[in-house]
Amino acid sequence: MQYLIGIIVIFSYLLALINNEMSKLSLSIITECANAVNLSISLCGSICLWSGIMNVAEKSGLVKQLSAFFTPLMRILFPDIGRYSKAMGYICLNFISNLLGLGNASTPLGIKAMEELKKNEGVTDSASNNMIMLTVLNTAALQLFPATIITLRAKYGSATPSDIIPAVWVVSAITLSLTVLAVKVFSRFSKRST
């Protein structure tokens, strides 16, 4: 990241110098930092609203019930973890928190699951197949309701901001399936070092 920022700054300066566009560059610096505050304020409302609603879902036990519902699916992805083990519990909760867009909850739960997996199968500092499956599931971002994107679409004048949801679901489902497939295929060709 730090290199990227450096390259962008140097590149922009040089290009402005060559094209004699220093006034444009200067103006953009002054206005964009204010725009960032603008952006975070327009997102603040929806972030707070959804954090609040999802906290209600968690406190009422809805998240736990939904997570039990997903246990059979997770058993397919993690066949060698016991159904009632702690690790399986955390994995299901992590999955459902991701699904509901509970970013604040899903990462701690995922890390708890990783710790459980490490306890059970982590004799080395090399990742086990289950650890990789869990991590990669978290990079696939299956999310029921992309609140941030919908808020920004509304801000920039979309007539129907939430009409992208079906497309997001379809793409997420395809992405998730191929990611799982990739994990299953790669695990056959990769030996865990001891």
Add this chain to the structure above:
Amino acid sequence: MTFTDYFIPTIILVITGFALLKKTDIFDAFLEGAKEGISTSLDILPSLICLMTCIGMFKSVGGFGILASFVQPLTDFFGFPSECAPLIFIRPMSGSGALSVYNNIVSQYGADSFIGRVASVMMGSTETTFYTVAVYFGAVKIKNSRYAIPAALVGDMTGWIASVIAVRMLF
């Protein structure tokens, strides 16, 4: 009116209804969660300021046009809009970076344009891959992540290409 209009109100209805049934203190639980939301939005502000200023600088000198023309042969081959190409580079690395680039794309091309929709679907269906892998393996001190990155990148690439196809087919 489409069925997606039902989406937000229905989620809220189901969650509120369930909480009523379980006699949860809805207001209290909401306030507790919403308070966390404030710190989340404040937490991303410093990086947003840094990255949006950077991206604004890059944009003001025509950087995105140059970047797009570089990758155009490749993106044209996949029928991918080259305007969305910067998202591909930044999305796996930084959440707020991707948000800044996305904000720039929808403000310039409009949220309901083909480009705006593809960018929206890309944002909604992919994650900050490298960051996630670093956090998960870092937390349990796993040094050798084996095939985790390649498998995650297979997913990301699928996501980019599927976003374009899905927007073409559904809109």
